[in-house]
Structure formats: C-alpha cells, structure tokens
Amino acid sequence: MKRLSLQWRITLMTALLIGATCIFMNVLIGYSGSRYMDSIGSYVTGYGDTDKGEPEFFDPEHEKLDRELTIVINGVQESFIATNGYITAATLLGGVLAYFLSGHALKPRRTFTARVEKVQPNNLTDMKITEEVLPEMRQFVKSFNLMLDRLDEGFTAQRQFAGNAAHELRTPLSLMQAQLELFSAEHPEVLPETAEFLRLLCEQTERMTQMTKTLLEMSKFRTVSCADRIEIGPMVEEIFTDLAPLAEKNNIALESTGDAVMTGSDTLIYRLLYNLTENAIRYNRFDGTVNITVTHKDNQLVITVADTGYGIPEQYRESIFQSFFRVDKSRSREYGGVGLGLSLVWEIVTLHNGKVRVEESSEKGTAIAVKFPTDTIKF
Numbered sequence: 001m002k003r004l005s006l007q008w009r010i011t012l013m014t015a016l017l018i019g020a021t022c023i024f025m026n027v028l029i030g031y032s033g034s035r036y037m038d039s040i041g042s043y044v045t046g047y048g049d050t051d052k053g054e055p056e057f058f059d060p061e062h063e064k065l066d067r068e069l070t071i072v073i074n075g076v077q078e079s080f081i082a083t084n085g086y087i088t089a090a091t092l093l094g095g096v097l098a099y100f101l102s103g104h105a106l107k108p109r110r111t112f113t114a115r116v117e118k119v120q121p122n123n124l125t126d127m128k129i130t131e132e133v134l135p136e137m138r139q140f141v142k143s144f145n146l147m148l149d150r151l152d153e154g155f156t157a158q159r160q161f162a163g164n165a166a167h168e169l170r171t172p173l174s175l176m177q178a179q180l181e182l183f184s185a186e187h188p189e190v191l192p193e194t195a196e197f198l199r200l201l202c203e204q205t206e207r208m209t210q211m212t213k214t215l216l217e218m219s220k221f222r223t224v225s226c227a228d229r230i231e232i233g234p235m236v237e238e239i240f241t242d243l244a245p246l247a248e249k250n251n252i253a254l255e256s257t258g259d260a261v262m263t264g265s266d267t268l269i270y271r272l273l274y275n276l277t278e279n280a281i282r283y284n285r286f287d288g289t290v291n292i293t294v295t296h297k298d299n300q301l302v303i304t305v306a307d308t309g310y311g312i313p314e315q316y317r318e319s320i321f322q323s324f325f326r327v328d329k330s331r332s333r334e335y336g337g338v339g340l341g342l343s344l345v346w347e348i349v350t351l352h353n354g355k356v357r358v359e360e361s362s363e364k365g366t367a368i369a370v371k372f373p374t375d376t377i378k379f
Helices: 006-045 067-105 107-117 135-186 192-223 232-242 244-249 266-282 329-335 341-351
Strands: 228-231 253-257 261-264 289-297 300-307 355-362 365-372
Touching: 006 067, 107 135, 135 192, 228 232, 228 266, 232 244, 232 253, 232 266, 232 289, 244 253, 244 266, 261 266, 266 289, 266 300, 266 341, 266 365, 341 355, 341 365
Parallel strands: 253 289
Antiparallel strands: 228 261, 289 300, 300 365, 355 365
C-alpha cells in the first residue's frame, strides 16, 4: 500500500467504499422486497371464495378489501420506508467514512505542511525531508530540500558579508576615534563651535564602532556551541553588577525573582539578558524599577524583563526586534542606541529555539518575555 501513489490510494479507497455501500443497499432492497412481496402474494393467492374451486383475482380498486390484507400492505409500505431510511443512513455513513479515510490518505501532506511551518533560519539543515515518500510528494520534497539549501547558502553569505564588513570597518573606526581623542586632548582651548563639532564626531564614531562590534557578533554567534550549563539566577546578578553604574545614574532599582538552569550558549544568553536589562534601564523613568522574573510555565522556561518606562505603542511591538528599528530615534541617539540590541536578542532566542515577544506594554511600563522550550531546561 505504501508503494501506491496518493491518487491510487484515494481511488481504491473510494471504489471499495462505494462498492461496499452498493452491495449493502442491494442486499437490503432484495431482502425487503422478497420478504414482503411473498407476504402480499400469499394473501392475494388465498383471497376469495375457495368453495368455487378457483380463487378470485385480487382487484386493488375493490371497495371491500380484506381487512387483514390492508394491514399487510400498510406494513409493507412502512417496512420499505424504514429500509429507505437505513439506506440513507448507510449512504451518509459512507460519506463520513470516506472523509476520514481520505484524511488518512492525505496524512503525508499534513506532515509535510507541519514540517514547513517549523522552518527557522537556524534549523534549515535539520528540516530536510528524506525522499522515502509517496510518488506525488517526491518532487515537492526535492524542491523543498533544494530551497532549504539555497536559503542556508543565502543566510551564510549574508552573515559572512556582515562579518567581513564589520571587521574591515573596525580598524579605521578605531584609528579615527583615537585621533579625535588625541586631538581633543592636545587642543583643549579650541573654540566652542569646534569643541561641539569634535564632541559630535566622537559620539558618532563611538556609535559606529558599537554597530560594527554588534554586527561582528551577529555574524559569528551561529557557530557558537549551545551546550553550556547556565544558571540564570547568578547570571542575572552578574548583569545587575555590570549595569549598576548606569542604573544608579537614573536612580533605577534592579530586582530579580526566581532561578533556573538551562542548556545553551553562556556567552549568548548573557548578551541576551544584558541587552534586555540595559534597554529597560535606558528607557525607564527616573526613580523607576527593572524586574527580572524567572519562572516555569507550561513546560517552558520563561524569563520576563519588566520596567516602569513609557511603554511601546502597539503598532511597534513586533517591529522593535527588527535590525536598526528605533521607536524614538531622538532618545536612541541621546543614549547612543543603533537599533541592533533587540535584533540581537531575537537572533539569540531563535538560535535556542525559543520565542520573544512584548508580553504587555502601557504607560506604566513594558514587560518583554523570553520563552525557551522544555529541552533547554535542566532540572
């Protein structure tokens, strides 16, 4: 059966179902007709005056029909109505069975669809399908696997280009920044306009340096091993220590609850939590709070970073994870943001087969939740 094509499987199943239904209907009709016609025939044959030596013929238009014969005819009519009901029910049952049988025959298509929906940039190689499938599906599978190869090559080329570009830009940017700092140190008595110009140059050079550093990280982290044993609680405390000067500058309180152990890249998970926490501090209110909560929910590890900032407009809650996207460009420039922090978060979460989304956001603050699947959790 497995060697048959999908078309032949559906054809054979439908033919068998129709044949079985027809046989069943014929048996019911034949049995009913034979049984009840015999009953009528016995009454008709015996109808009339037997003393005359020969039976009278039955006239259905006769006004004085035998009462018992009338009852038999009515019974036959009711029986045929019931038989028709059985046949109708059998036909409907056949239709239902055909639906489920065809669904079973189309199971490979649903399996293929489910496989396609699981494709992510980080699992292209693992999503390939073996060609031991039905004849009709072989061309789909072959095309699907070729598409995955092309996508993987495209993503690889994109990462290599970003890494190479960032690497080539890093050296001249470092030289520019060093020369600007040296010039500022050697000429402290410059005009105010010149000093402001130098300050802007230094800020933009630093911003470009950070951008190239982030791009370089994004191009390399897909080759990083994700088999480290990570304790989330101590890592959060370490991040709080590193960001304490920034938090104290804006009088932000840093709080955390919960703990968990997971498997992944220690370096990347640190960068993920660091970026989310830094974002929550930078775009918070003065005297605000940043709270990191670690919980287990629905067999998932959930890490929530909540702040008491100004919130994110609903139309931007998915766009914030895109590269170079900034909700408030003026505030991003003020804080030195380049629009890659949350994009890097999304990349790291995807690499660990997780999900990240804005859980809730209002004028009272924003909560971003990161969810990792069960296989990353260590108990």
